[in-house]
Amino acid sequence: MNPFFNFFKNNCNIARKELVIGSPTRTNVIEVEAVLKHSEIFGNLLLSRDGFHESYAAFGGPWQREREAAAWNLLAGACDGFQKMLGGKTTERHIKPWRIFGFVSDSIDANGLARKIWHDDQSFYFIVTAGAILDPYLTYIKLAALSDFLPEAPAAGKVLEVPTGVNSAVTISTDRLAFAGRLAVYSGYAIFFHELAHILRGHVLLHCSSQLGRGIAERIEAYAENPDLERRAMETDADYFAGQFMAKMFLAQKGQNQILGSKPNERLFRLAIAIFVAYYTFEELSGYHSGITRIYVALHGLFTSIKGSTKDKARMIDKIMVSLIQFMSTADFTVKDFSLTDFQNLLRDTQPVINEMQAKFVGMRPSEWKEI
Numbered sequence: 001m002n003p004f005f006n007f008f009k010n011n012c013n014i015a016r017k018e019l020v021i022g023s024p025t026r027t028n029v030i031e032v033e034a035v036l037k038h039s040e041i042f043g044n045l046l047l048s049r050d051g052f053h054e055s056y057a058a059f060g061g062p063w064q065r066e067r068e069a070a071a072w073n074l075l076a077g078a079c080d081g082f083q084k085m086l087g088g089k090t091t092e093r094h095i096k097p098w099r100i101f102g103f104v105s106d107s108i109d110a111n112g113l114a115r116k117i118w119h120d121d122q123s124f125y126f127i128v129t130a131g132a133i134l135d136p137y138l139t140y141i142k143l144a145a146l147s148d149f150l151p152e153a154p155a156a157g158k159v160l161e162v163p164t165g166v167n168s169a170v171t172i173s174t175d176r177l178a179f180a181g182r183l184a185v186y187s188g189y190a191i192f193f194h195e196l197a198h199i200l201r202g203h204v205l206l207h208c209s210s211q212l213g214r215g216i217a218e219r220i221e222a223y224a225e226n227p228d229l230e231r232r233a234m235e236t237d238a239d240y241f242a243g244q245f246m247a248k249m250f251l252a253q254k255g256q257n258q259i260l261g262s263k264p265n266e267r268l269f270r271l272a273i274a275i276f277v278a279y280y281t282f283e284e285l286s287g288y289h290s291g292i293t294r295i296y297v298a299l300h301g302l303f304t305s306i307k308g309s310t311k312d313k314a315r316m317i318d319k320i321m322v323s324l325i326q327f328m329s330t331a332d333f334t335v336k337d338f339s340l341t342d343f344q345n346l347l348r349d350t351q352p353v354i355n356e357m358q359a360k361f362v363g364m365r366p367s368e369w370k371e372i
Contacts, residue, residue: 243301
């Protein structure tokens, strides 16, 4: 049996038949599928194990080499984690009376999506692509094969040759391979919380309030035509609160966490790595700042939960950014240089828009909610 498959057999619900989070109705699924038909980048919904088998062949590269079981169980484990996050007390108190559900789609491109069910004022959904978890997994396999990447992590077990590309492979122990998979799920959480922030911070609802009554295709087109600054403001806000959500969920956990560690500084650094790996390949597009800038925004959200002055936190973030960029570069990953000026300009331009959006959302959100 594949050792990675065996690891997940003991650590997640491998009996999961569908990559679905929450309880969407069949009508909900049909509506989401209709939305995806107008956007090629998100692929199709992975509603069943059989459906994944059909999509798997299109992933290419290392996933074609008898890795289907590992890939499926990694995604199933991520779905279980997302389910627990939605059902947890910290998240649940922000959600009710809204209903939120989600899916993993079969696109190998790392991405996410958040939308509202159009004929239900209290139902929202999100999509996290398979690539948002599998792409970081490949990155972590390459990193974990290096002895100086988190050397304190376990390295026991049989040494395997694991494919990382069409004509490339690394040698890695079964313990380090399992460690890479669990880290990939935390990178998936960065995308998950980003999409959840789009819902809970009102971005989706604010947009929908001006688009009701239009056809799905028209609404998608209108959404894409939002002013660049408004879109950047929403993305900045979601990145920041994704970092905050990760801090609330994982930094305050009591006891030992096999992947993140037990010490606060250790957890903080590994969560920073998870955010970095989740976003570093993202390109700058119209309405979207670059992945390297998104990392910086999310890290500022992550660091809000720790003690210290704003300047001290900024210095810590700068050190982490520099060390990770240097390490990734020496490990032959392509990482764009970070510009502090770009980050400062982004905050300067988007903060007034974020403040305006939140002022509007206060009058629209459920009365039970506290400030998020």
